[in-house]
Structures are given as C-alpha cells and as structure tokens.
Amino acid sequence: MSKPRIVRAPRGAELSCKGWVQEAALRMLMNNLDPEVAEDPDRLVVYGGSGRAARSWESFDRIVSTLRELEEDETLLVQSGKPVAVFRTHADAPRVLIANSNLVGKWANWEHFRELERQGLMMYGQMTAGSWIYIGTQGILQGTYETFAEAARQKFGGDLKGRLVLTAGLGGMGGAQPLAATMNGAACLVAEVDARRAQRRVETRYVDRVSEDLEEALRWVLEAKEAGEALSVGVVANAVDVYEGLLERGVVPDVVTDQTSAHDPLNGYVPAGMSLAKAETLREEDPERYVAASKASMARHVAAMVAFMDAGSVVFDYGNNIRQEALGEGVKRAFDFPGFVPAFIRPLFCEGSGPFRWVALSGDEEDIFKTDEALKALFPEKTSLHRWLDLARERVAFQGLPARICWLGYGERAKAGLMFNEMVARGELKAPIVIGRDHLDSGSVASPNRETEGMKDGSDAVADWPILNALVNAVNGASWVSFHHGGGVGMGYSLHAGQVIVADGTEAAARRLERVLTSDPGMGVVRHADAGYERAREVARERGVRIPGVTE
Amino acid sequence: MSKPRIVRAPRGAELSCKGWVQEAALRMLMNNLDPEVAEDPDRLVVYGGSGRAARSWESFDRIVSTLRELEEDETLLVQSGKPVAVFRTHADAPRVLIANSNLVGKWANWEHFRELERQGLMMYGQMTAGSWIYIGTQGILQGTYETFAEAARQKFGGDLKGRLVLTAGLGGMGGAQPLAATMNGAACLVAEVDARRAQRRVETRYVDRVSEDLEEALRWVLEAKEAGEALSVGVVANAVDVYEGLLERGVVPDVVTDQTSAHDPLNGYVPAGMSLAKAETLREEDPERYVAASKASMARHVAAMVAFMDAGSVVFDYGNNIRQEALGEGVKRAFDFPGFVPAFIRPLFCEGSGPFRWVALSGDEEDIFKTDEALKALFPEKTSLHRWLDLARERVAFQGLPARICWLGYGERAKAGLMFNEMVARGELKAPIVIGRDHLDSGSVASPNRETEGMKDGSDAVADWPILNALVNAVNGASWVSFHHGGGVGMGYSLHAGQVIVADGTEAAARRLERVLTSDPGMGVVRHADAGYERAREVARERGVRIPGVTE
Ligand SMILES: NC(=O)c1ccc[n+]([C@@H]2O[C@H](COP(=O)([O-])OP(=O)(O)OC[C@H]3O[C@@H](n4cnc5c(N)ncnc54)[C@H](O)[C@@H]3O)[C@@H](O)[C@H]2O)c1
Ligand SMILES: NC(=O)c1ccc[n+]([C@@H]2O[C@H](COP(=O)([O-])OP(=O)(O)OC[C@H]3O[C@@H](n4cnc5c(N)ncnc54)[C@H](O)[C@@H]3O)[C@@H](O)[C@H]2O)c1
Incomplete structure (x- = not known):
C-alpha cells in the first residue's frame, strides 16, 4: 500500500470520515498531492523546493486511516509529516495539530535538518505544503496583484488605469507581473532577455x-496608457537597455520595479550587452568574469531605477536583492527606494490584512x-477586490479542488467566514467550505529577511x-493548526504558524469561525501596534482590538 | 505605581478577580516575586540567572490590572513578559497564553537577545519564572531525590537502606545530594574541599x-551502612583524595557520582593536592597552570570513578561535564559510565513521569x-513517594505560598489532579489548588545538551x-500555557513548554484536569515511544496512549 500513487481528493457531499472537519483535513491533504497541484507528487513534494505534505507514503497512509476513524472529540498530532498520537480533546478543539521542521536554534540549519531527514526523522513543511492548504499558482498572481493594488491605493487613488508600469523578468514569479498589472488597469512594459x-x-x-523592438513595444504601451487601456507588452531585451532607453527618451513610468533573477549573479541574471547564447557559454568558461559583468550590469540597472525615482516614478525592490548587489558595486543611493514589504505589504499587515483563501470541498467550480x-x-466598497474576483474567474484555471484567494483584513475575514457558513447552512453551496491562509500573514510569521525585515522597533527576529x-x-477552535520552521527563506531564518477552519454550516462552526477569524488577523494588528506602527494602533482603536496600554 | 515594591500573593478564599483561574494566575505571578521565593524581586528576577516573571514593573502592573478585569471567556496574551492582547475565547480556554524569549534560529543567541532586552523588547523567562510556577528550592532537592530513588528502583529493589553513596561537591545544586541520599535511606559520604x-x-x-578526617568519616558511614541507618557525612577534603583513598582501602560504594563544579576548570574545580588558599592565589597569578592542574586532577577523578565501576559500583555523571574533560586528558574510558539523564531520568520520562507540583492558593500549610x-x-504502593512526602514535610521549609512537588507518571497525574479537585469541591481544602510543573518534563522540552541528550534515534534537536x-x-484547557526558549542551558540550546491548571472544585475544571493531565504526560510517552524506547511503547500499550503505527 505505502507506495507512490496518484492521489486526488474525494468530491461531493458524502462523508468518508466521522465529521466534516476530519473530512476536510483528509481532502486537503489529498488535494495537496493532486498531480494538478503538487510539483512532484510521487515524492510527496507540493511546492517550494522540497515542501512536503507527509513524511513518507507510509505516514500518508496512516494519517488517512487515522482521520477516517477520528472521533468528533479526538485530535490527531502530526510531527514533521508523521502521525504520532491521538488524544481525546473535545468538540471545539482542532481535529489536527501539526508541527513541522522545528529545530532547536543552535541546530537550526540545513545540514542538521538534512541529516535528520535522511534518517527519516524529519520533513520540510514549507508553509502550506505541510499544513495542507496549498492551492497552486493562484497565490503568486494574487500576491503580485495585491502589491500593485496597494501601490495604486497609496499613490494613484485606487487603480492603475492610465498608468505605465515598467518592470523586468518573466520567470516563475516574475511572470505574474504583467497580468497582475493589467488586472489593476495598467499599461505594462516588461523586459525579458529570453525570447x-x-x-x-x-x-x-x-x-x-511581445515585441523584439523597444520602439514598437513602447508605442503600444504608451498608446494604451493614453487611452486608459489595460495592456501588457513584453519586450525581448535586457532590462538595463530598456530602463536606460526610456530614461534617454524622457519616458517616466508611474511605477518601476524589477523581478529579474538578480539574487543569483551567476546562474540567474544576464548582464547588459550580452546575448543569451554568449551568457550561457561564459557562465561555463569564466564564471568569475560572468559574475563581475552581472554585478556591473546590476549597478547600471539600479542607477536607472534611482533616476526614475528622481524623475517622479514610484520605485520599489521586488525581493530579488538587486539593491544589495548594486550597493556593493558602489551605487551609494541603491537603498534610496524601498523594498516591497515595508512599502506595500506592511501597511496591509497593520490592518490585519493578508492572504485569505478558501476551497470548495464539493469540487464544484x-x-x-x-x-x-x-x-x-x-x-461593495472594495473595488480592487471586485476587479480581482472578476478577473480571477476569467483568467485563473483551477488546480485540484476549486479555490479562491484574496486579501482581507481584521473584521472582514470573520464577516466573510460567517457568510460562507450561512451559505453552506442554507444549502446554497453543495458542500462545506474550507478557509485557510498562507503562513505569510500579518501576525503569524517571524522572518527577518522577508516578512519582518526592518520592523520599526527592530523586533524582526x-x-x-x-x-x-x-x-x-x-x-479558539481552528480545524487544524500548524507551526513550522524555515518556510520561504530556509532553515534558521523563519518561524511561522498556519490555521485552517471549516465552514460546515453548523452553529458550532459559526462560533468557531467568528472567534478564529477574529483572533488570527487580530494578532497581526497587535504585533504591528506593539512594534510602533501608528496605523495598526488606529485600526485597533477603530475596530476594537484590545491591547493593554494602547486601547485600554 | 510602576516601581519596585514588595509583592506577596493574596491568601484565602476571597476573589479579587472574576474567576478562580484568573485569580490563580494573579497569585502565582505575585508569588514568583515574593521575597521568600524570588532571588532578586526588585529586578523581577525569580531564579536561574535572569529568569524574570514580567518584563518590567509597568508590564507587571498591566498584567495585574488586566487579570483583575478579565472575563471568564477572555484570554490574555503575554509576549516576553509584557501583556500584548486580550481576545475573546471561551470558558474552557486558557485564561493566559505566554511566549517568552523566542527568537528565530539564526538570531537565537545571547548577543541578539541582550540587545533586544536592552531595548525593552524581550525578557528571559527561564522555565518557571516567566510562566509563574516557581516554588523555590524544593525542586532541586526533589529532583536529586528522584534521581537517587530511580537508581534505587533500578539497582537495589526500591531504596538505598544499607547502601553507601559516595559523591562530592556541596555547592548550590550539589548540596542537595546528602539529604536526597538519606531521604532514600542511604549512608552517604560527600567530599567537599571548602570547610x-x-x-x-x-x-x-x-x-x-562533618569531619576533617577521612578515616573518621568513613568509619561513621560504614557503621551506618551496616546498621541500615540513613546518615550523611561531609568530609573536608579533595574528592580525588577521597575517591582514591576508598579504592586503596578496598571500599566499594554502592553508588558513586560527583557534583563538584567541574564545568568550570578555572573558577569552579579545585585540583587535587592544592589547598583552597593556594587555589585562590594561583587562579589569579597563573590561570593557565591552574586549568592544567584542574584537568589533570579531573582525569584522576574520573579514572577513580571508572575503577569503582569495574569494582561493581553504580556510577554516573551528574551533569558537570567531568567526563568530557577527562577524555580530553586521555582517559579513554571516561564515557564508560553514563550521564544521569539517560541512566535515571529517561526511564522515568518513558513512563510520562516528571515533576508534578501543586500550590495551595489558600496560603494555608x-x-x-x-x-x-x-x-x-x-x-499506597509508591513507597519512595511516601518517603519523600513524609521527609519533605519534616525537612522542607515552604517559600511563599505553600507548595509540594513530586514525580508522577502517565495516569497518575490525572488521578491526583481529579482527587485534588474533589477535595476542593468537598470543602476539605480552604481554597483551590494550582497544579503545574517545570518545563523540564518528559514531553515538553527539546534540549540536546541536557533533557534530550543522546536520544536513542538521534532526534535530540x-x-x-x-x-x-x-x-x-x-x-485541552490548561489555565495558562507557556512556550519558552533558552531555559536551563541558555539561548539557542533549548525550546520548552509549560502548563498550569487550576483545580477549583467545579465539574468544568474536572473535565479540563482529566484532559490536560492526560495529554501532557501523554506527550512524554509518545515522544519516547517515537524515539524507539521500548519501555515507552510498553507504557503506551498498557495504559492506552494512542500512537498510530505502534498501538494501532
Ligand atoms: N517578491 C518576493 O517575495 C519574491 C519571492 C520569490 C522570489 N523573488 C525574487 O524575484 C526574482 C525572480 O524570481 P523568478 O522565480 O521569476 O526567477 P526566474 O529565474 O524564474 O526568472 C528570472 C527571469 O529574469 C530574466 N532575466 C535575467 N536577467 C535579466 C536581465 N538583465 N534583463 C531581462 N531579463 C532578465 C531571466 O531570463 C528569467 O526569465 C528572483 O530574484 C527571486 O529571488 C521575490
Ligand atoms: N544535574 C544537573 O542537572 C545539573 C544542573 C545544574 C548544574 N549541574 C552541575 O553540577 C555541578 C555542581 O553545581 P553547583 O551549583 O553545586 O556548583 P557550585 O559551584 O555551587 O558548587 C561546587 C562545589 O564543589 C566544590 N569542589 C570543587 N572542586 C572540588 C574537588 N576537587 N573536590 C571536592 N570539592 C570540590 C566547591 O568547593 C563547591 O562547593 C556544576 O558543574 C553544575 O554545572 C548539574
């Protein structure tokens, strides 16, 4: 039995477990391993390097059989992807508690982890892989959409209609940029060196x-911008040539960023003035010269971004570490423009806003x-939410069980969860809804190189x-709760928690939903208020989050 | 208001909070700062270096005022000794959730911690300081008693009557040894270099x-041993001279250990052949020569212990790292005798046994x-428990609120907790009882240099x-739950959890007690069963701890 096989979650309103919460855990575990969802299902790898849903196929089978027998007052404990205990708890308790990849600080590194993994003692859970709430690539698109939407709210009164966005990189993450930009109404020009x-x-x-000609590409996007049309254009060229080309022509985009693979100056970034073919041979033949050329190119790249900033563009770093490399090359003003977390994500975190996702257990779109x-x-007032939902319906293909993601804040999440529960109760939906989120959220992660970088009070770690x-x-009764180490940024660099809660239409679920979907984003408001963010304190006061010494 | 002052918990059956659970948290926080209990109450330091009960006096005041107002369906969150939020939860939820001193792995060191502490952003919670369940020095005595008792159970049929225990060191920890030995019925000889x-x-x-003469001291203990009398004798001499002296005379003690301060070869350990006065001057004048002499002496010290082992004594290391130093000096067989955790504590952990403590909120002895x-x-069958309780009553002076500690295992803790609750319900006790424990317990700590050193499967970290x-x-409804970093062994070296639960005589408390006092030691059985300890698997099977793949 315990061998790789094709796994797909059951659909429909029939239970194979003794309750909907257990059934939800079972289906979501299986859904994480659905070939439409998982990157390498045979190896139980869901996403993000080696992020797994279970430690082994044997553990998978034991989790499944335990969930099938689990009573309404019992809780299954999972330790790094292996089921290790069942305890009697109570009806309002989580049915599953999960701890993945956690190591004592001194041993919190990949070497020790890999040794334990090799011996079958541990598993890497990433964020939503080991906590059974990954929903495919919709999350990347939505995260990028939300970043542009927040920029629009902060700087352009709500959307990017009639605005020009300039960026670069059409890879795994970066490829979401043009669609996320047009979803916000923008005209978007993206430089990508690889045709x-x-x-x-x-x-x-x-x-x-797509165009191979900057002149042509620029004409298209500027026309769209003038007409207030959403249009994305890829230009096959080096980002440096494109950015400098626009500066020469006096074109000042409204928003400038970059997602070339600058984090890797050897195997990622392609230096200006070098063809792709030349780049490939030079990487082999003279890696040192290659890296030097890359870094020199990044210096020009960032200098151009600073020039855009001086000319009035909204400029930000999109998490590829390009500012650091440029600084190393002597670009003193490299850090004059901010990273995307402090600029656009943290203000959302201050409102308890973060990635709210839900899944239809019916399997019905x-x-x-x-x-x-x-x-x-x-x-009705959240226009960028409306835009996202309409466009997501049109553009996002479901993977595995149909799912949706959007960002909601403190207050909104509880409201939405209760509404879903009522829809289930009234029979408007064919089966219960599972509500969860990424561990990357406002009050659930400590990750000094990403989510908690540069906290106002220095409390990043x-x-x-x-x-x-x-x-x-x-x-408060989440259906399953997880606590992981090393998600996103690797061993030693992050600690983070997840929660998933099932709306099965019962009164009991309504009480739990109301509590959990309040305390969960509430932690985000509290964490940021404590770090000194005035907006978080305002939100606490306005929406009734209780903080001793602040609101009382 | 927020200044150092003398704090003492209220006594008696009158509430100053809205329920007994809140009241218990309030009293136990205050009790930790009682001058009879705390080492440095003005600085809020309870014990163990800088283990604090609250981050500042301002935080203390806010915790107290919040607890006084806290409703029966609310929960206070404490972050490194500071109250940061109140959330609506429910009647069966903990009234307080505490996280102290936790840092992301890469930053989990004293330097980063001290910097955050200096900025007022963190607090060191040790184990029971920041989780409001320290009860004074009774714990050290009982821990040592339990170690000797387990040795007695394993090797001598239950007690140490008619047995000779040889040890050394009468310092802060080591001073508990002779009393713990006589409490187990032994004749005990302790070498201490400092009169x-x-x-x-x-x-x-x-x-x-005490005697200055080995001949005399030896006569006393051997006579006591023969007569089956419990007697402890200190001999003012270097441990090496005493151990070698006994070997020369052909005296083979039943148990041999050592708690000289061998962890510190410069400022702790005193080398053989050196007077205390000479030691003090040499430390100053030529620290290198001093350390060399210390290490050479430790080599003889450990060699003597190995010789006792060969002659039939039960020999163990008592956590002072003396084997490591001797090995470094070329004593190849230094690690032939075990450390006390694998030898005597881990077998108890396999049964879910650990430090169960309780406090009378009435304040009445x-x-x-x-x-x-x-x-x-x-x-009735636990004879060493009876001996401990009788002797503790006779010998242990209460500090702060009257408290007791003893080790109980899986099954026993729930039974005891329910009995206490019934005694409260029947009015036999003047007020509710608080039940808690150290974080050093069978299923609640990861500490590769102490509690989880040398786990069978290598899962120490x-x-x-x-x-x-x-x-x-x-x-499951513990009254307050805490999660700390760095207790016992310092930043980067441990992660551990605590729980405290109140027996207030209600039916609801009985349900919670039964659940928590089952799952808590249950985690110890499960953790050790998973690591491959056969005894833990037996206990799981015999007592109904449910482990997928082992019991089902
Ligand atoms: N925002 C975030 O939270 C976040 C998350 C993950 C990754 N990142 C960073 O974003 C970057 C992109 O990630 P990805 O997954 O898309 O990487 P990727 O390697 O899949 O794609 C990078 C793309 O950039 C192109 N490129 C390289 N140099 C170029 C140049 N000079 N001009 C034009 N195009 C160039 C490559 O051809 C490739 O298509 C990485 O540095 C990554 O670390 C950010
Ligand atoms: N078992 C545990 O879990 C545990 C816990 C904490 C500490 N320890 C270790 O136990 C040891 C003792 O701790 P403590 O708090 O009692 O230390 P301490 O420094 O208070 O006492 C040590 C005593 O040993 C005496 N001494 C030193 N060298 C001697 C020698 N050669 N012969 C005779 N006496 C000598 C000293 O005079 C002193 O009284 C330490 O090494 C400590 O690290 C063990």
Missing part, C-alpha cells in the same frame, strides 16, 4: 503582446463562483508572535 | 555530620499536608515535540 520565456507567457495569456459573487455583495498566533487559533 | 561550605550544609540540616496524606492514600505539547495542553 522563449516571453513567448510562453503570451501563450498562457499572462502577457498580451460553481460553489467558488457563488462565493465570489457573495463576497462582492458583502464588500522576535518569534513569540507566531507562537501566540498558533496557540490562540488552536484554543 | 565553610560543608559547615553551612550542617547548619541547614542537609548534611548530618494545612492544605498541603492534607494533599500529602491524600496522595499517599491514592498511591527536534523541537516539534514541545510545540505539540503546548498546543494540545492549550486546546
């Missing part, structure tokens, strides 16, 4: 058009479309917060 | 007699004496276990 990559993005409709509509009716988050969500 | 230290231990009745008697009646422990105890 095949650009072409692939046209085929999947993430980019509208109609259930998601109904929730889309209901959510729009619930939040303080990890009490995700622990309190896991504890309060578990206590 | 004043030995004398102080006579005054506090931890040692019965009679309440503790009644629980002592009730516990003896509940476990795996920290999923204490996280699952904290989560399941919180879910």
